[in-house]
Amino acid sequence: MRNLMVELADRRYPIAIGQHLFDDHALMTRHIASRQVMIVTNEVVAPLYLAKVSAHYEDRQLEVIILPDGEAFKTMDSAMTVFDRLLQQKFSRTAHLIALGGGVIGDLAGFAAACYQRGIPFVQMPTTLLSQVDSSVGGKTAVNHPLGKNMMGAFYQPKAVIADMTTLSTLNDRELAAGLAEVIKYGLIRDLEFFEWLEAHMEALVARDPEALATAVERSCQNKAMVVALDERETGERATLNLGHTFGHALETGLGYGAVLHGEAVAIGTLLAADLSSRLGYLEVADIDRIRRLLIRANLPTTVPEGLSPEEFLEHMAVDKKNVEGQLRLILLKRIGEAHLPMSVERGLIKQTLVSAIALHRPQGSL
């Protein structure tokens, strides 16, 4: 088992990364101090891991909420389902909430924990690569709004993160790839050495080599923990974690939650950000190709799906949280391994990137 600490201004919390952690009773009970425990999970994860996880809490007042799977259910309505049950069962402010699942479950359960009685403790048990390397670390919780992703939320840190790597064996290929998009992101924004390691080990990762995956998860979490420690509330450097996310969120919102996975949207968004970085003179065109090749080897999509015009795309980008009073602000790459802090980018230039990406769909010779 590998252990990391996330160090924040006024608290710290551990991340455990390893095989078969859900079988480790000492670990699974160490951070759950309450008699009242609620597990929030979904229909895909529950048949796989719920029995194993809940076995550790048989002596508690245990409640389980099983939500439908998918980003479309990361809503205030789902949060209300959690609040309803917590209140029906008279759960007090000392009750502990466990998020068992991917990023959607972690974000939703974390937001519910942040709000219930103004905050109850919660533990993240991420079961997807994406949530293990990204959403379970850093304390961003949220639900979606029809007009924008993650628009209602809270900065709220978990008590602990338990990342059982064995869960990655049941992940489908598409979800694995989606996680790799965020892994690659850490290399791109701040860790050239890691990016090069990924170039050398992508086949092992795609083949789910346990040692390679553990290294990728640990290195990603280390990178994220360092950024979050510097800037918990995203006033500066933390925003660089959003490379590709403004484009990505616009795709997710514009195509309807669930049409593309978050990681897939981030992969496409990363390439759009790279294209824009190159138009602004930061990145070599050869670097865009280098990024694209790695994304392709990770089985990630690299072209914008049909269904959004450049204008619609821009419209959805206009509600991004990094924007300031109508000015679009994006994370771009100075080079592979170094991101630029959020910068205002002229709409016309973004549109050039979008038009050239979306033009690929049009049959040659058409308008």
Added chain:
Amino acid sequence: MRNLMVELADRRYPIAIGQHLFDDHALMTRHIASRQVMIVTNEVVAPLYLAKVSAHYEDRQLEVIILPDGEAFKTMDSAMTVFDRLLQQKFSRTAHLIALGGGVIGDLAGFAAACYQRGIPFVQMPTTLLSQVDSSVGGKTAVNHPLGKNMMGAFYQPKAVIADMTTLSTLNDRELAAGLAEVIKYGLIRDLEFFEWLEAHMEALVARDPEALATAVERSCQNKAMVVALDERETGERATLNLGHTFGHALETGLGYGAVLHGEAVAIGTLLAADLSSRLGYLEVADIDRIRRLLIRANLPTTVPEGLSPEEFLEHMAVDKKNVEGQLRLILLKRIGEAHLPMSVERGLIKQTLVSAIALHRPQGSL
């Protein structure tokens, strides 16, 4: 104008108390740094003060939300109304939210500000005595759930509080009295000298003498600011601010939001807490009468309204945030001027207090 500072671990914010503050353009714009401003208010306050307040922001992108009046509308649905509009108007993370109204508006708008894009700045402009002395200070924000008051919320501090005392001239007598219940509470829990001052000046307060009201508001805010500075997240002393509130919230939830005002419920709850304190040997019976007399002079109710059995009352008390795993925990009085930290109280004893209070309704000779 009197100025107070609330000093917290990692931030501080000012409270301005005085006459005609809503006319003071320098003050009204000092804390509103954004081009995007949203005012959240209600149908009662809007006709009185909205024009005056919004005049200061004519050069901004100004949005106004006017909610129906009352505790029944402090809901997640109302918060969603705020989120919908913020997103429709593409308000960014730098937008400022103004809560113009009483405690309901302050709690709701504060919660919306806490959640929107994980937190945007907001300024409290409390227009009732109760919100000036209590809910605008201390950063507790929340919405109600049908099963419990303030069950979803956040600790989230305003950027500033602007308490224009002239608004008290339009307050109806019942709302004025409700505010006095919280004023009296500060004397009871930690400030005997203030309690004695209130005994000497209650007629002036009820007659809305501006000097007396300003003193009462300032002293109340000072008391609250000191408690909150010591214990922002209510792990200890801050809980004493909830004297009478566990009983009070049960009354509000049990009778349906709006049947009694929050301050009225607190007045009744304070007397029930005093009765229980006396049963536990803390308070003299003469002190209960002394408290009751002051509440009566403030035009507050002192008997439990009909409609709740002792069992139903206890059931509603069971969802209070101070409870720990099914154990009821209450704030009691050691003496006038000193509260006890939250303590577990046996249900049987609480029931005695409730039965004897509720028995008053029964015709003599009946069961």
